[in-house]
Amino acid sequence: MATLQHRYLAAIQIGAGEPLEHLTVGSIPIMAPYGITDAVIDFQQANPSYSVELIEGEGDTLKRMLLHEDIDLAFIRDSGAIEPEFKKIPFTTDRLVAVLPLDHPLAECDTVEIDDLIDENFLMLPQGSFVSELVLSLCREAGFGPRVTFTGKRAENIISLVARGAGVSFLMRKPAESLASGKVALVPLEPATTSEVRLYLKRNAAHSQAVVSFIGFLPYRQLLQGDRTSSTAARPS
Numbered sequence: 662m663a664t665l666q667h668r669y670l671a672a673i674q675i676g677a678g679e680p681l682e683h684l685t686v687g688s689i690p691i692m693a694p695y696g697i698t699d700a701v702i703d704f705q706q707a708n709p710s711y712s713v714e715l716i717e718g719e720g721d722t723l724k725r726m727l728l729h730e731d732i733d734l735a736f737i738r739d740s741g742a743i744e745p746e747f748k749k750i751p752f753t754t755d756r757l758v759a760v761l762p763l764d765h766p767l768a769e770c771d772t773v774e775i776d777d778l779i780d781e782n783f784l785m786l787p788q789g790s791f792v793s794e795l796v797l798s799l800c801r802e803a804g805f806g807p808r809v810t811f812t813g814k815r816a817e818n819i820i821s822l823v824a825r826g827a828g829v830s831f832l833m834r835k836p837a838e839s840l841a842s843g844k845v846a847l848v849p850l851e852p853a854t855t856s857e858v859r860l861y862l863k864r865n866a867a868h869s870q871a872v873v874s875f876i877g878f879l880p881y882r883q884l885l886q887g888d889r890t891s892s893t894a895a896r897p898s
Contacts, residue, residue: 683712684871687723687735694835695753695858697736704878711871720791727863733872738791739859750860750876757795757854758837758847760784760823760830768846775850776803782828783807784819795854796831820845 692698698715705713716723716732723735728746739749759778761768767777775796785807786793800807810828813819817840819830824844833856837847860876862868 682869682871683714684869684875685714685716685732686875687716687718687726687732687737689720689723689736689738689858690717691833691836692717692736694839695736695755697752697858700879704875707878708874711874724861727861730863730866733862733869734875735861736858737861739857740791746864748862748864750862750879752858752860752879753835754855754857755833755835757792757831757850757856758834759850760820760832760837760841761846761848762823762826762829763844763846764826765829765846767848770848772851773848774803775799776805778829779803779805781808782810784811784813784822784828784830785809786816786819786832787812787814791856792832795856799850799854816840 686701688697688701701713701715705711716726718726718735720737720740723732723737724744724747726732727735736752759767759773761773767773783796785796788794797807811819811822816832816836819832820837820840821844822828823830831850832847834847834849841847860879862872
């Protein structure tokens with residue numbers, strides 16, 4: 662229904678030459694590997710009479726902006742916490758992988774467990790980041806504290822260090838694949854550790870027609886692409 666609404670409203674409003682509302686979309690910094698930039702650009706190109714602004718920020722910042730209605734909606738990695746103040750629409754999922762040197766004994770394995778790497782040097786994203794906290798939690802559950810020898814904000818630096826044999830790391834698969842370029846091995850962790858990027862909206866806000874059109878466009882865009890297998894917009898939780 663939302664897709665049909667998007668199609669006829671876009672046709673009527675563009676045909677009439679009427680200016681539409683401004684739409685402000687927030688996103689976590691990792692946009693391209695998750696298809697977020699493509700989704701926003703495709704929507705803008707399909708709706709040239711909309712004014713669309715894209716703002717990058719960390720998840721907590723974007724949530725505050727939503728609550729203050731500084732942005733209309735945002736692509737945020739869902740931590741799994743209960744957040745009744747937001748509606749959350751699934752967009753895409755990802756899986757945590759171990760980042761290993763190509764010559765590492767486990768590089769050719771189908772999966773690894775976190776305690777297989779107990780004796781390694783860990784190269785980590787900053788403390789407090791989603792991936793870092795997730796890895797530290799997995800280590801605690803396995804009964805050990807990792808030997809962290811490097812902490813940095815940029816995943817490409819971590820991948821470069823792993824490639825040179827400085828240690829091992831852990832990243833989400835999609836952004837890691839966009840940076841790895843065959844320099845390192847990406848091996849999924851077992852049991853599977855996943856995360857989901859969702860489209861967040863403030864639950865009690867009065868959503869504009871631009872917001873409704875954007876939400877309706879996401880499944881319509883997938884139909885245009887013939888992609889029926891990826892995780893895309895669904896019913897708000």
